[in-house]
Amino acid sequence: MSREKGVIVPKIKGFLCITAHSAGLKKRVQNQINLVKSKSFKNNNFKNALILGGSTGYGFATSVVFSFGMKANVISVGFEREPQGNRTASSGYYMVEGLNENAKNEGLNYTFHNLDAFSDESKKFIIDEIKSKFGKLEFLVYSLAAPRRTDPDTKEVYSSVLKPIGKTFTSKTVDIYKEEVKEISLEPATDEEIKNTIKVMGGEDWFRWIKFLKDNDVLAPNFRTVAYSYIGPKLTWDIYNDGTIGKAKEHLTNAVKDIDTLIKDINGKSYISVNKALVTQASAAIPVVPLYLSLLYKYMREEGTHEGCIEQMIRLYSENDLLGACNLDKEGRIRIDNFELDSKIQDKILSVWNTVNSENLLQITDIEGVKKDFINLFGFDVDGVDYSEPTEI
Ligand code: NAI
Numbered sequence: 001m002s003r004e005k006g007v008i009v010p011k012i013k014g015f016l017c018i019t020a021h022s023a024g025l026k027k028r029v030q031n032q033i034n035l036v037k038s039k040s041f042k043n044n045n046f047k048n049a050l051i052l053g054g055s056t057g058y059g060f061a062t063s064v065v066f067s068f069g070m071k072a073n074v075i076s077v078g079f080e081r082e083p084q085g086n087r088t089a090s091s092g093y094y095m096v097e098g099l100n101e102n103a104k105n106e107g108l109n110y111t112f113h114n115l116d117a118f119s120d121e122s123k124k125f126i127i128d129e130i131k132s133k134f135g136k137l138e139f140l141v142y143s144l145a146a147p148r149r150t151d152p153d154t155k156e157v158y159s160s161v162l163k164p165i166g167k168t169f170t171s172k173t174v175d176i177y178k179e180e181v182k183e184i185s186l187e188p189a190t191d192e193e194i195k196n197t198i199k200v201m202g203g204e205d206w207f208r209w210i211k212f213l214k215d216n217d218v219l220a221p222n223f224r225t226v227a228y229s230y231i232g233p234k235l236t237w238d239i240y241n242d243g244t245i246g247k248a249k250e251h252l253t254n255a256v257k258d259i260d261t262l263i264k265d266i267n268g269k270s271y272i273s274v275n276k277a278l279v280t281q282a283s284a285a286i287p288v289v290p291l292y293l294s295l296l297y298k299y300m301r302e303e304g305t306h307e308g309c310i311e312q313m314i315r316l317y318s319e320n321d322l323l324g325a326c327n328l329d330k331e332g333r334i335r336i337d338n339f340e341l342d343s344k345i346q347d348k349i350l351s352v353w354n355t356v357n358s359e360n361l362l363q364i365t366d367i368e369g370v371k372k373d374f375i376n377l378f379g380f381d382v383d384g385v386d387y388s389e390p391t392e393i
Contacts, residue, residue, distance in 0.1 A: 007389070015285050017377070021382075022089075022393070023379070024391075026094060026095075028379065035314070037068055041065065043323075043324070044317050044322050046070055047072055047134075048133075049072050049073070049139040050076075050126065051063045051140075053142070053145060055079070057145070058280070059143030059144075064310060065310075065314060066141075068103075073133060074111070076096065076110070078117075080093040091379060094379065111129070113129070116150070117209075118150060119150065120152040136219060137219055137220060140223075140226075141226055142227035144205070160248070161196070161197055161244050162186075163243055164239055164242070164244075165242060165243055167188055170184070176367060176370055179358065180358050184287050184288070194247055201252070203253070204251075219266055219268065220266070224323065225268075225270045229249045229253060232277055232337075236288055239288050255270070271326065273336060276312055278308060280309070294367040295356070297365075298365055301369070303344070307339065
């Protein structure tokens, strides 16, 4: 079917861009595929995988690793907006389309489903897909970042919030487009808001997926599952680790125990991987984080340790033996945030944090790098793309 074409420009609204450039996004997909193909994943030769939250960010990069690195059969689930007339789709829509085109060309088995992963209907649909495509599932990645979730039992809708707990939080943040550093104050979350954020971003739905899959007998022996989390430095703890999202991540981490009990009889194992802070659609929405990222990017680039989603996922699945002995921290988590938390990097960030302002932002931070990463998420400012040419909508 022929698609409308047009010259597409970015339209920024708050921390979102409401347009997406298909050619730019497909170029980004190609870059990720090229990088993955040059790496080896010999320790993790999984033959089939389900990636939840696989249309953007960490989940998308994971799909590239499983498809093009391990040559696994992949089913990916995400929630994306389709194009309508001359209104572009959301960026993940074009990302998965690009991955699908490349997978087809190389004879790989990759399928994307645009579904609400929280619903039981979606779970049942995917179980039928697994049965018809693979028989049994060897690997599940849980990479959802969502603003709300409908409880499948009660149909009540829960919304997550990014708030501190127990005290008002005041800190600096940056408006990346106005290049303005300003103070932000956030009132503490109510008990209800904490509970709701845990409902959306905690481990309840991860456990529910595994239970559904197990009850339907579609988990292969030695089944593995990984969910992604974040901790970060003390500088962001009031809003992240000690805030509502941190409580949800604690709940996600605690789900490991219950999942492991559930899949013990098939020699299954679940893991939390603590990843590095990066510009994604989810993280751009967290106050303070973009300013922290602009310093983190600067010092990690200077140190030669900067990574994007794809480099992080390459490291996760090439350096850890998920069927054998993984390197875990005291709490049993895989840590690929070690370069971010390196004291050399964090000390440098702390040493300038109090002095950074709108006047010196361009000189002392990598705000340009953060801006580029942000606009790249929507397919704009991607190197090698001619933006004067009409692109498919
Ligand atoms: P992202 O916003 O790029 O991706 C979120 C994914 O979830 C997308 O594929 C989206 O379509 C999907 N999704 C949202 N609601 C859905 C629904 N109802 N049904 C199906 N799919 C749905 O976010 P990002 O940053 O890649 O986050 C993924 C995970 O990685 C999250 O758990 C996040 O906390 C974690 N993480 C993120 C870090 C960061 O700095 N971005 C750092 C460390 C961990």
